[in-house]
Every structure is written in structure tokens, then in C-alpha cells.
Amino acid sequence: MAFAAARMDDPPERTAGEARLLVLAKTGDLDAFEQLVALHERRVFALALRLTSSVEDAKDATQETFIRLHRKIAQIDSARGVGPWLYSVTVNACRDIARDRQRSRLVPMENWASLAPADPVANPEGLYADRQREEHLRSVLHCLPEKERAALLLREMEGLSTEEVARILGNSEATVRSQICNARLKLRKLLRGKL
Amino acid sequence: MTCVGFEDRITRSVGGDMAPKEAAEVEQHLRICADCAELARELEQDRAWLASRPPETAEVDFAAMRREIRREIARPRWGWKWLTAAAAILLAVGLVTTLRRTPHADRPLAVTVAARKDTVLAIPVPEPVRRSVRTRPRPKVAVAPPQLALEEPASSVEIRLATNDPNVTIILVHETKGVMQ
Numbered sequence: 035m036a037f038a039a040a041r042m043d044d045p046p047e048r049t050a051g052e053a054r055l056l057v058l059a060k061t062g063d064l065d066a067f068e069q070l071v072a073l074h075e076r077r078v079f080a081l082a083l084r085l086t087s088s089v090e091d092a093k094d095a096t097q098e099t100f101i102r103l104h105r106k107i108a109q110i111d112s113a114r115g116v117g118p119w120l121y122s123v124t125v126n127a128c129r130d131i132a133r134d135r136q137r138s139r140l141v142p143m144e145n146w147a148s149l150a151p152a153d154p155v156a157n158p159e160g161l162y163a164d165r166q167r168e169e170h171l172r173s174v175l176h177c178l179p180e181k182e183r184a185a186l187l188l189r190e191m192e193g194l195s196t197e198e199v200a201r202i203l204g205n206s207e208a209t210v211r212s213q214i215c216n217a218r219l220k221l222r223k224l225l226r227g228k229l
Numbered sequence: 230m231t232c233v234g235f236e237d238r239i240t241r242s243v244g245g246d247m248a249p250k251e252a253a254e255v256e257q258h259l260r261i262c263a264d265c266a267e268l269a270r271e272l273e274q275d276r277a278w279l280a281s282r283p284p285e286t287a288e289v290d291f292a293a294m295r296r297e298i299r300r301e302i303a304r305p306r307w308g309w310k311w312l313t314a315a316a317a318i319l320l321a322v323g324l325v326t327t328l329r330r331t332p333h334a335d336r337p338l339a340v341t342v343a344a345r346k347d348t349v350l351a352i353p354v355p356e357p358v359r360r361s362v363r364t365r366p367r368p369k370v371a372v373a374p375p376q377l378a379l380e381e382p383a384s385s386v387e388i389r390l391a392t393n394d395p396n397v398t399i400i401l402v403h404e405t406k407g408v409m410q
Contacts, residue, residue, distance in 0.1 A: 096294065097297060191279050214244060222271050
């Protein structure tokens with residue numbers, strides 16, 4: 035499965051096409067909007083999956099994110115692109131879904147089995163090891179409190195700056211820095227079985 | 230065991246969220262403290278590992294998801310403004326209907342209290358403020374008189390109990406129909 039190996043808020047050279055699609059989508063062009071969705075859907079889904087640890091919740095969050103994008107598309111700054119906005123809405127959609135469902139965050143085994151790493155290697159042993167690592171990472175990430183997990187994912191896995199994460203999560207930089215520090219220390223202990 | 234006060238600073242320094250001067254202090258400390266250096270190394274290792282993880286995915290039909298999104302956005306939406314307006318109209322209609330149906334809304338009420346056998350106190354209640362809502366003229370409906378067959382009154386035993394108050398007598402009436410005398 036091919037992946038857009040870029041962040042949602044990539045530099046302008048990559049997003050030149052996106053800017054054009056955004057302008058067209060703002061005029062009500064649904065085909066352009068659909069192409070815009072296709073550009074970001076995997077990233078949004080991957081982030082939602084790491085935040086929720088549930089395939090169904092991640093699908094719902096992805097769908098909800100793009101529906102909200104369509105509603106608010108006129109307000110999006112074409113110069114900045116949809117990237118930062120999508121991060122923020124994905125995190126909020128995941129929070130809303132978790133709050134609405136109020137259920138166990140553990141994913142049923144059949145869902146775990148259907149998950150695959152983004153770029154599986156041909157070698158089956160490597161694939162197995164990769165899956166094991168992913169499952170371990172998922173279970174470890176899920177031991178973190180929701181806010182710390184979101185901050186860590188955006189900072190370390192999406193490669194955003196603390197300032198950007200703070201803006202997306204609607205917190206102060208100091209709060210986000212503290213959340214990331216706590217998450218790093220907990221993650222270190224969890225990964226080494228010290229918790 | 231890391232040094233007191235350094236754990237937080239080391240954690241921040243790993244992500245580069247630190248002023249250069251403070252980062253230099255941490256760097257200097259790491260050169261002389263093996264435990265803290267170990268902590269920094271592990272944190273850096275975790276950070277690199279997380280950053281290297283590819284975005285994970287599942288067997289998701291993204292094309293179907295896009296179709297669903299398109300269907301959803303094509304559906305006409307009832308915004309909050311419309312819903313609020315509709316609720317206000319419904320409330321107003323309900324209120325008017327309720328007021329119109331209130332029985333004897335403009336009739337003065339009286340509360341009667343029987344204090345003694347031959348005395349009735351009538352406590353007048355002030356006239357209610359007339360509402361501007363007009364009462365709908367009630368349609369005349371022909372009602373057939375009820376066909377009730379009255380039974381013979383049952384024989385009864387009356388027991389009179391005198392009280393300390395000469396004006397008050399307690400009368401117990403006990404029906405005896407069907408009871409063996």
C-alpha cells in the first residue's frame with residue numbers, strides 16, 4: 035500500500051497542487067474536494083488509529099474530520115493549507131468519539147490482526163517482527179493518558195514543533211512541553227518493562 | 230538513579246526544547262554522570278524509534294470512505310439556527326394552545342369550608358387578571374343522560390358519639406347489608 039511519506043503540513047512545493055485543489059473546493063467543486071481528501075486520508079487515518087487504537091473509531095474520526103473540513107473549508111487559509119487544521123480536527127474528533135462511546139479502549143483481537151505496517155517488507159520474518167513492534171508500540175502508547183499521547187504523537191511521530199503542537203491542541207507551550215516530557219519518561223519505562 | 234532536578238531537564242533537552250545555555254549545562258552534566266547519560270541515551274533511542282515508525286494503516290477501503298463522505302456532505306443539513314427557530318415556534322404554538330384550553334381560566338374561584346353543620350364559609354378569591362388570549366367558543370354537544378340503575382339503599386346502623394364540644398357530634402354510619410345481625 036503506497037503512502038504519502040510527507041506530513042500533513044508539508045512545505046509549499048509539495049502542496050502547490052493542494053493549494054489549487056483547496057481553491058477549487060472552496061468554490062464548491064466536489065471532485066477537487068475529494069482529491070484533497072485523497073491527499074490526506076491516510077495520514078489522518080494513521081494518526082486517528084494511533085490515538086484511538088481502534089480501526090472503527092479511526093475510520094469514524096477520519097470521516098468526521100473530512101466532513102468538518104468541508105463545512106469549514108471557506109475559513110481555511112489557502113496560504114497555510116489544510117495540514118495544521120486537519121491535525122487539530124483529527125485530535126478533537128478522536129476525543130469526541132472516545133467521549134461519546136465511553137467504552138473500553140482496547141481493540142478486539144480481530145481488529146489487531148487486520149492491522150498491518152504501512153510499508154511491509156517482503157521478508158515474512160521481517161514482517162512478523164514489524165507487526166510485533168507495531169503491536170507493542172500501540173499497546174504502550176495506549177497506556178499513556180490521552181493528552182500526553184496526543185502531544186507525543188504530534189511531536190515525535192508527526193515531527194511538529196512544540197509551538198505547533200500547542201497551537202493544535204489549544205494548550206500553552208509550557209503545558210505541552212510538560213506533557214511531552216511526562217510521556218517520554220513513561221514511554222521509556224513502558225518500553226523497558228519498568229512500569 | 231538520575232540526579233535530582235536533572236530528569237526533567239534531560240527529557241526536555243532530548244527534544245531540543247531548551248535554551249542553548251541550559252542545554253550546554255545538561256551536556257556538561259551528562260559527561261560526568263553515567264546514570265543521567267544512560268537516561269539521555271535511552272530517551273534519544275526511543276525518540277528516534279518513534280520518529281522512524283511509518284504511519285500504520287489497516288485494511289481500510291478509502292475509496293468507500295470517500296464515497297460516504299461525499300454522500301454525507303451532499304445531504305442537506307439543519308443548522309443550529311434552524312433548529313433553534315423551529316423549537317421556538319413549536320414552544321410558542323404549544324403555549325398558546327395550552328392557554329386556550331385551560332378550563333374556567335377567567336371564572337372567580339371560591340373555596341368552601343364546612344365548619345359546622347349549618348355554616349358555610351365562602352372565601353372569595355380575587356378576580357384573575359384577564360388574559361388577552363380569547364377563549365374559543367365551545368361547541369354545543371348533546372349529551373345523553375346517563376342510564377343508571379340505582380340500587381336500594383342499604384340498611385345501616387348509626388352510632389352517635391358525644392364529644393366535649395356540644396356543637397360537635399361524631400356520627401359513625403355502618404352499612405349492615407349482607408351482614409348477619
